[in-house]
Amino acid sequence: MKSLYLPEIPTEAFEHALASEDKGELYDLLVQPLHEELYRRQDFTFLDDLSEGQQLMLTYDYVQMQVMQGGFIQLIQNGYIGLLPQLPGWLQALGDMEMAQIIDDVLKVYVLNREMLDKKTTVEEFAQLYNEFKEFEALDERFRELNSKTNNDIVKYASTHIEEFAKLV
Secondary structure (H helix, E strand, O other): OOOOOOOEEOHHHHHHHHHOOOHHHHHHHHHHHHHHHHHHHOOHHHHHHOOHHHHHHHHHHHHHHHHHHHHHHHHHHOOOHHHOOOHHHHHHHHOOHHHHHHHHHHHHHHHHOHHHHHOOOOHHHHHHHHHHOOHHHHHHHHHHHHHHHHHHHHHHHHHHOHHHOOEEO
16 A cells, blocks of 8 residues: 655655664664654554555554564554554565564464453552463563664665655655
8 A cells, every 4th residue: 555644754764774783773764753643643544555565664663663562462562462463464474583572472362362351450460460371471572672673674674665664856
């Protein structure tokens, strides 16, 4: 799908970020306008207006923020599980089979334990989920190990398909 929202990014800024040793610079340059527009709209249906590449980037960024902070249990408890179902396919399209498998495994654990994981919890009950669902520990760890590679894969795709992510001005 073609994007209905293409942020304007100065060509100089794109070229500088592209040449940078820090690939996070290009990632941030492309994802930040998506976050800003989502915040402005206050509605996740904004994702429907984006290209698949933009959807992947914004979705993955939300997922990584949650998982890097508190693991997949935090992501689920904060209500972001709906961001996961399309990720494996998008990641496979990038050739990132390992991260696609991790996300798929998380979805499997979630589906098998949905009732318990979706339940509103107190702080104590939330903490207890980490003891009850040890299978997430290994998935959290693998996610953290592969996160940098996945970010690089997304940046590599975005840099060669910039027209899907931004309008250079």
